[in-house]
Amino acid sequence: MARSKRLESLDNPVKAASHTSPFSSSRPDRRFGAGPLSVVEALVSAWHNSFRLLLRPFTSRRWITLSAVCLLLGGGTWSAAFQWAFGALPEDLHAAQPLVQLRQAIGQSPTLVVLAVLVTLSLILLHIYLRSVFRFVLVEAVIRGEVEVGARWKALRPLGHSYFRWTLGVLSAILMLIGGITLASFRYIHLVRQEGHPGWIAPLLLVVELVAIVIIGLAIAVFITLTDDLVTPVMYAEGGSPLAAWKTVGKLWRAEPGTFLFYIVLRFTLSLGISAAVLFVLFPLLAALSAGALLAATLITFSLHQLGLIWTWNPLTVTLGLLALGTLTLLVFALLSVAGMPGQVYMQNLGVRFVASRVSSLDDLCHPPGARVPETAVLPFDQGENSLGAA
Numbered sequence: 001m002a003r004s005k006r007l008e009s010l011d012n013p014v015k016a017a018s019h020t021s022p023f024s025s026s027r028p029d030r031r032f033g034a035g036p037l038s039v040v041e042a043l044v045s046a047w048h049n050s051f052r053l054l055l056r057p058f059t060s061r062r063w064i065t066l067s068a069v070c071l072l073l074g075g076g077t078w079s080a081a082f083q084w085a086f087g088a089l090p091e092d093l094h095a096a097q098p099l100v101q102l103r104q105a106i107g108q109s110p111t112l113v114v115l116a117v118l119v120t121l122s123l124i125l126l127h128i129y130l131r132s133v134f135r136f137v138l139v140e141a142v143i144r145g146e147v148e149v150g151a152r153w154k155a156l157r158p159l160g161h162s163y164f165r166w167t168l169g170v171l172s173a174i175l176m177l178i179g180g181i182t183l184a185s186f187r188y189i190h191l192v193r194q195e196g197h198p199g200w201i202a203p204l205l206l207v208v209e210l211v212a213i214v215i216i217g218l219a220i221a222v223f224i225t226l227t228d229d230l231v232t233p234v235m236y237a238e239g240g241s242p243l244a245a246w247k248t249v250g251k252l253w254r255a256e257p258g259t260f261l262f263y264i265v266l267r268f269t270l271s272l273g274i275s276a277a278v279l280f281v282l283f284p285l286l287a288a289l290s291a292g293a294l295l296a297a298t299l300i301t302f303s304l305h306q307l308g309l310i311w312t313w314n315p316l317t318v319t320l321g322l323l324a325l326g327t328l329t330l331l332v333f334a335l336l337s338v339a340g341m342p343g344q345v346y347m348q349n350l351g352v353r354f355v356a357s358r359v360s361s362l363d364d365l366c367h368p369p370g371a372r373v374p375e376t377a378v379l380p381f382d383q384g385e386n387s388l389g390a391a
Contacts (some may be wrong), residue, residue, distance in 0.1 A: 036256070037357040039263050043270075046349035053145050053349075054342060063338070065147050070344040071337035072127075072134045128167055133160030135228060139236050142349045143365050159235055166242040174220060181212065222264060229267070229351025237362035252358050263354060267347070274343040282339045286332065293328050 037045060054063070134149075136156045141147035226249065227242070234245040253260045301311055311317060356362040 035357065036259075037354060039259065039266055039354065042263075042350055042354035042357070043266075045353040046346055049142070049145075049353065050342070050346045050349045053142065053345065062147060063341070065149060066138075066141065066345060067334070067337040067341045069134050069137050069141075069147065069149070070341040071333060072130050073138065073344065074131070125168075128171075129160070129164050132164035132167060133157060135163065135232050136160055136236055138345070138348050139233050139352065142345065142352050143233075143236070143362075159232075159239075162241055163232065163235070170223075174216070178213065178216065181209065225264070225267065229348070230355045233352045233355055233362055234359055237356075237359065237365055248359065249355070252355070267350070270350075271343075271347065274347070278339050278343060282335060285335055285339075289328070289331060289335065293324075297324075 054066075133153070133156060136159045137147065137149055137152065140152060140156065227246075230249050231242060231245045234240075234248050235242060238245065238248075304311055313321075352362070352366065356366045
């Protein structure tokens with residue numbers, strides 16, 4: 001009864017997932033109620049579910065939507081995209097000069113500085129908010145086998161708001177902690193130097209501070225990974241807060257510390273492998289796109305020189321340059337998102353399958369009634385998973 005009340009409180013993404021999943025008419029990825037999956041079994045299960053989501057059937061709309069969702073979740077580095085965009089322009093155009101002049105103009109006006117800071121903070125908060133909501137869009141897509149951003153936005157928004165507030169609170173606490181450690185360390189170094197202590201103490205303290213920051217950064221990365229992989233699916237299934245979902249995951253961790261530690265290590269190792277593979281595919285595509293943009297810009301400037309004209313920055317050329325740069329940047333973003341999307345879908349699927357076998361409410365969603373197979377029924381696919389897990 002308590003679980004049913006939690007499910008109804010979402011208004012209700014969970015109810016929709018349990019009744020509309022296209023997986024209900026297909027072979028399940030594992031036996032319902034077969035017990036917790038090992039990490040290796042979760043890898044295999046996530047592979048088959050990701051394959052069904054992306055390729056059975058293949059639809060361009062689904063790929064484009066998932067690519068946009070994964071891009072907002074951090075699929076691809078925007079700084080690298082802009083580096084490629086600016087690097088594609090020939091030096092004769094002096095594309096960076098207007099930006100330098102604009103930055104100098106802003107720095108000379110306190111009002112513009114405050115406005116630039118406010119705009120930057122607003123964009124950061126907007127990105128965090130969109131990331132919080134679209135995380136549940138991806139979780140639902142992995143569970144249901146279909147992505148519907150517009151139709152499901154209203155139902156998923158309360159979960160996104162809760163995750164957004166949680167993220168802001170955690171980030172604020174981390175920034176305050178790092179700021180306090182930094183201020184205290186510099187003050188202590190100043191006192192050490194005043195009291196005439198040996199000169200090697202100050203560098204030692206700086207090294208200790210650097211190591212502490214690295215450890216804190218690693219802990220933050222693990223915390224964010226576990227939240228995205230394991231906590232958000234539990235939030236989606238139970239309709240609770242991030243804190244309640246973390247308590248659930250914490251209980252599971254205490255019950256199986258070795259399994260969860262192995263999950264973290266294998267998860268980061270797999271992420272590095274996927275990133276290297278994506279970069280291997282993406283680099284020649286970006287190089288070709290950059291070369292094409294450079295060739296187009298060179299032909300335009302050469303044609304203008306042949307006509308006796310010289311490219312100078314004025315309102316018209318600035319507008320044309322911004323349009324060209326924007327088009328190039330959008331193409332780079334498109335390549336980044338499409339190339340990185342399958343890996344992100346697979347990693348999210350891995351977290352969902354791993355934790356779903358340990359949380360009954362989430363397991364119910366991943367295996368709707370029409371797709372369940374009795375625990376005694378063994379399929380060839382299950383035999384392959386079990387033998388792989390035993391190996």
